[in-house]
Amino acid sequence: MILECRKDKMVISDPCLCLTPAVAVFNISIFRDCIKAEQQKDGKGIWIRSSLKSWGTSKLFSLLNSLIHTRLFNRYRDLAPQLVPDDYTNKPDVKIPYELIGSMPELKDNPFRQRIAEVFSEDGDGNMTLDDFLDMFSVLSEMAPKDLKAYYAFKIYDFNNDDYICKSDLEKTLNKLTRNELTPEEVCLVCEKVIDEADIDNDGKLSLEDFQHMIVRAPDFLSTFHIRI
């Protein structure tokens, strides 16, 4: 965790994530008061930055947990307030079931929401821990690099999880994209055309390399494969 004090807010960035999970907008004077109170206990009167350094991480964050409302953590907790504890210092093993994840406004009407939840969940069943949740929004954020997004996009479109996008995967994707309103012949034709265009090694299905090769030629990918939260 990298903690940085700006004028009136504190930014926590996790180097494992592509986005800043917490822009804490809180009154820094309250924070200073708390630190002063702690300092008086320890008998040290030093400035915030060095005082933070002299503390251990756990002490700092258990204090912060009571003050900071981290944006993503709040979103996660709001999905199931009774399941998710406020305090993660005891490493609880909490998973939010897929039905609740799929009811988030960002994902509610997305035709691929089930696949997204399955890909990012640990067990592949759509139930997500906080880590999975953070990971999901990190990959889908603006800052994530193209290769990372391409990898996960491939996983999302690979419905049967065989590491290839075969014709049946394409048909399912197409039906989700067009609400099943294309005729079967049209679906078949389009799937054939896609495989013709993208399959370089001529095995009748798309591997990850084919997919990545195709993504290179699509500069819009970074802006479309993106969820804002």
Next chain:
Amino acid sequence: MYYAEDGITDEDIHPLGTGVLWKTSESPVANEFSPKNGLRHRGSESQWGATDIQPMQQSRSFQPWSDTDLQDEDEDKPVKEFCFSMQRKREIRIKQEKQGAKKNTWETWSRDYKRSFRQFQSKASESLQFLVLWRRTINTIGGNFGTGIASYFTFLRFLILMNFVTFLLIGGFIVIPNIVVQELNVVQTSQSSNTTGLCLKYSPNPQGLERYYTFIMDILMGTGFMELTYMFYGFYKNTLVILAAFYYNLPLAYLTTTLFYFLLSLVWIVVRSVKGFKQSLLTENTELSNYTSKIFVGWDFCIKDPRIIKLKQKSIRYELQMDLEEENMRRKHAERTTSQLAAIYSLRVFLNLVVICLTGAAFYCIYLSTVNSQELLINSSVKGNFILELLVGYLPSITITAANFFLPIVFGIIILWEKYTLNWEIRLTLVRCVFLRLTSLGMLLYSLWDKITCSGKPHDAKCVTCGYNIDEYKCWETRVGQEMYKLLIFDFLTVLVVILLVDFPRKMMVDHCSCKPIQFWGQQEFLVPQNVLDIVYGQTVCWIGTFFCPLLPLLNTVKYFIIFYMKRLTLFTNCRPADRTFRASSANFFFMLVLLLGLAISWVPVLYSIFAMTPSRACGPFNGQTNIWDTIPITIQTLPKTAAEFFLFIGSQAFAVPLFFLCCILMFYLIALASSYGELVKTLKDQLQMERSRKMFLRQVTY
């Protein structure tokens, strides 16, 4: 900045993490493929489990986790770019830290430097994001209506910025020095030579009875008192200001600022379009990846509104159906017999002639209206009536706008008869509309030129005394500036009127009236190309007019500012997303191309006026000279000898001709390089295919 990451301690408490201890990983390799590690690793598992023969296939992100040290590249790669679960990424990060501690000072320093530089970069780009104007608005528009329409608004924002910078340049170098000089009543040395007294008569304020509406009329037409403000060219004087050691040559400043901002606009647009060009070059042949992009890249994950999602799904379906139909049509076209082909080609030739005739008719109307507008205004027959005077004064603008409104509709009907494929239809209509818009402006300027210089005949009765038509155009530059000013105002009024009186009623009718024709007409669709052409047209008018009317960029900035908000309003309340999406990447390139075209066209009248026309004797900063350009040679001669010789050399043919040949050689070299790169790309693609088939073969052979 403080790394609160000392969490590699015994306490190992992660504030937001789920409970996994951050122990150093001494787990055996087998652990990595346990199902607990989730879907993420099934990919790597099967790759490695099934085939571990092809080391060339590995991308680093599929490296199995092992107890050994991280590879060199992985050491410095930021953790967030790995394709693993959060838990795995945290373990990698610990590994990186541990390995980092083992290195010597130089390596530690370079690693730290790289890391902090990377963080600085990301922070800088993040903070720059906040400076960007309207970022959130454009993001919302992109989310709801697609990236194509958002790119229109990005383009508009770019133009606002460019106009504002131009205004700052002009304000700083032309207007403010003039104001300062006037206010301080500084002694000015006039540079105008003695000329014929007849040419010097210029009084924009008419004597005699002034009607109450003259003030409004003057503002709308740019005549009267407006001609004596900083707004128009005619007000600036041909003076040198010498104050102690301070020397300011106002005409030189005027000319060089004009040339400078033209160059600046060119450079800025080219730099921006290179980015777009690189991207569209990457997409190579869109026909090769048409379907794949529509399916894998077409879905915008940002959309939240279920209505818009339904519309998006409908539009994807519509596009795919259109593409399949176009395939069909193309196949049928290929099977046309010779007689059918002949019939089609002759029909196309005939229809192109019709288009040319219609365009010619429009140009003739513009010519007539420009010529007659000036004459009618001078003859007092319409002077009494406010409305008539306004109408006559704005006649050229009205004609241009009417032509640009009706003719594209006609073009749209004609193209249907020409039986092209859909893509070609769109392209050809766009080309015709661009041509019509930009050349109608050219026609207006041509008709003005015709009147001012008596059709280019300097010995004509009216033009022989002063070099230009002194009867009708006592200060011709101001007159040209006034025409551009009127065009700008009328364009702005048209946009406002169309939004208020066409879009809103249409929406209300569609909402409340359920009769068939109106429902068929449907809600307004936000057509990006037409809107882009509108603002490029406005920008071209501004560029042409800035030389003659220095405060025009400021007016244009304000105009585009208001148009941004009006368009956003009409988009959200009145419009539905287009049936056929406009791809953002190709869109940017197209916008820049049309803008460059507009810039090129705007240079022609300005450069012609500078080099080939006699400046007005009675007004302006260049009165008394034979050409506006003469300021520069005169100034050069006042420079010290070596500098003067240097500049003369640059302007001479001894320099220009070798430079031209050098540019030609460079161009040929670059063309050869580009074609050889194309060959290289093709060879590499073939090689790639060969490698893949080799891999398949080996895979089969092993099993």
